[in-house]
Amino acid sequence: xxxxxxxxxxxxxxxxxxxxxxxxxxxxxxxxxxxxxxxxxxxxxxxxxxxxxxxxxxxxxxxxxxxxxxxxxxxxxxxxxxxxxxxxxxxxxxxxxxxxxxxxxxxxxxxxxxxxxxxxxxxxxxxxxxxxxxxxxxxxxxxxx
Numbered sequence: 381x382x383x384x385x386x387x388x389x390x391x392x393x394x395x396x397x398x399x400x401x402x403x404x405x406x407x408x409x410x411x412x413x414x415x416x417x418x419x420x421x422x423x424x425x426x427x428x429x430x431x432x433x434x435x436x437x438x439x440x441x442x443x444x445x446x447x448x449x450x451x452x453x454x455x456x457x458x459x460x461x462x463x464x465x466x467x468x469x470x471x472x473x474x475x476x477x478x479x480x481x482x483x484x485x486x487x488x489x490x491x492x493x494x495x496x497x498x499x500x501x502x503x504x505x506x507x508x509x510x511x512x513x514x515x516x517x518x519x520x521x522x523x524x525x
Contacts (some may be wrong), residue, residue, distance in 0.1 A: 396517050399485055399507060403460035404431050406514070407452055407483070409474055410465030411435030411443045418489070418513075419465035420444070425515045426463075434459065452477045461485040463514055464492060471497040479504045489513055 408423045415421070423443065426433040434457075435443035438450045449455050452462065452474075462478040464471055464487065471494040475486055478501070485507040488494065498508045 395507070396509065396512070397521050399461070399487075399509065400514070400518050400521055403484055405457050405459050406431050406433045406461045406463050407436050407449075407455055407459035407478075408433055408463045408465065409436045409452070411437050411440075411448065412465075413437075413440050413443055415444070422463070422465075422489070422513065422515045425518075429518060432457070452481045452483070455481070459483050461487050461514075463487045463489065465489050466492070468492050468494045472500070475501050475506075479506065485509065487512070487514060490516075 406426055408419060408426070410419050411423045412420045420443065423433055423435055434455050435446055435448045436452060437443065437448050440448040442448050452459060458481055460483060462474065462483045462485065464474055466474065471488060471492065475497040478486055483506060486501045488510040490511055490513045493510045498510060501508050
């Protein structure tokens with residue numbers, strides 16, 4: 381199942397519930413030290429809602445009270461989902477590293493779309509979600525139960 385999301389497609393036809401249910405180890409690439417930034421609030425949301433989340437930011441040693449990692453390859457566990465909070469142009473090398481470390485899903489947050497990187501991830505067998513927020517989608521799923 382390779383998922384490229386289109387907001388006009390019904391929510392449960394997209395495979396997001398399966399992704400959020402089956403994969404719980406998340407690398408948040410671009411997590412911010414600034415507690416007001418979306419990348420930080422989503423990271424903290426994931427920690428509080430049953431996900432094992434790891435911040436990845438080469439410019440930070442710590443995010444909140446969590447050790448921060450410089451790259452996906454430094455993580456103590458293989459990430460299942462790589463949640464990307466970086467500009468679209470910066471996505472390709474992140475996808476390359478996600479493929480190398482054996483991730484299962486590339487998740488590009490709201491406003492982040494990179495078709496070339498998505499095609500490369502799909503070709504390598506990864507699921508791909510673009511232009512969607514993990515927090516919003518997890519809340520939608522919880523509210524439909």
